[in-house]
Amino acid sequence: MSPFLNQIKPWVSVICTCYNHHSFVNQALQSVVDQDYPNVELIVIDNGSFDRSAERIAEFTQQYPAIQFIQNPVNLGLNRAFNQGLALAEGRYVIDLSADDVLLPGRLSKQVAQFENLAGPYAVVFSNATYIDRSGHELALHYAVDAQGHACSPVPTGNVFRPILESYFICTPTMMMRRDVLNELGGYDETLAYEDFDFWVRSARLYHYAYLDEVLTQKRLLPSSFSAQIISTDTSLLRSTLAVCHKAFERCVTPDEFQALASRIRRFIRKAFYVEQFDLALQFGDLLQHIEQPDWQSNLILALSKLHLPVNKLYRHYLKWSPVLHSAKLD
Template sequence: MYLEQCICSVIEQTYKNFELIIVDDFSNDKSSTLIKKYVKRDSRIKPIYLNNNIGAAMARNIALQKAQGKYIAFLDADDYWYPNKLSRQLDFMQQHNYAFTFTAYNRITENGIKISKVHVPSKITYYKYLKNTIIGCLTVIIDREQTGYFEMENIRSSHDMALWLKIMKKGFVAHGLDEVLSSYRVLSGSNTSNKLKSAIDVWYVYRNIEKLNLLLCIWCFINYSYNSIKRRI
């Protein structure tokens, strides 16, 4: 439904030197037809059509395996970037030689109406991020030459969180640019059930991936819950 706006937001970037890898995770709508239309128009688009649905984390990993560029950015089909997103953020990274950056973003309704702006701090470290998962996946750019190759954890909804923690645990700091360069769409399907599943996955990351002790898990989870609610106000 929103895929065309998403694709256009990338190919209309003021920064032109990129490849756009689109993974069609065995969609049952007209996504593949739309993708093929834009492939004919823009040679920078590299489509991957999967024969079965493998989920967001594994689909992203396939794209990461195919990616040729120094910098890696992410964008889901429901969301979109602003025209200067890549140029502004890459300037920010190159000016300071940052390996891992993220930005502010707007939360919008299904119809594109602004709900709120998510402000971001100037930097966030491993232990701060455990308590405040403020990094929006659609805002991230990573210099893979500095961090080395990486992939997402194969979990349901917090694979991006697990990846940011993995990178920060290697000693990298995530640097924030408090400028809105993208919009995140809050869908009606984002209901209490999905929020509960996300919370369960966050707990899984704490205990099974990061191996935190129980008391630290509880403390981080309380802070995570508080900060998640605050972002939605």
């Protein structure tokens, strides 16, 4: 991977992490191999799968021996597994690909072209995505589109630190990231259960994001998906979210940024209550009090949290009648 060639056509490192995705990993890897962009390195980490994932990956790498394959004997956690791949990556740009997601044709060439045309401190190019089920059937789009295929509503771009605090608006697997930014941040935080919100908070404070208005990725929604775990009483996601909210609090500067974070924390208080993690709800409440006095709804939820009411079954019943993506967003 010569520096000269990297200047002409920058290399892209696709880091694919796999955990019990034997039904989907071949399609994910094939979607990388089939890209029309010439300079791609593919690094695959099987993170202690106990199905046939490692076998499928090994068979695939026999056809494409340039693929780097790491097989972990146990699950090291998503963030640590990604960092294993990042340590090997040499591309200017990096894609974090789950082994159950799919890159659509032309994605790499379009995102690289967008990156190379940007002026200023941009760290991420992201796009629209289609959500699919286990069988590959389309469920919904991340951003609704018009007849021309363009997002119907404005998508934040440029300085997105405040929008990042306000809501989940980026479909994570659509991101192409600058490797030097990832390295500067020390990769993903391995003490956390998931990566995206933390990466957004740390990188968006320093760098800009650009939106490419096309559907370039298929994100698969499964009952075992990380995003679906948010409704479980034993989820570890909210504890990580509390840690990220503390990081965000330390990085807020303007009143509107603090207010955006406060609004998000109020929603996390409710989520912690719904999954019966009452101590976390109270800790979110403590953080909220450093920004503002909680409103009456938050005070009510915090008071009910002290009673340890069994509300999770009711919450799950409610979600059955909600839109399909309701539980897919850590919002």
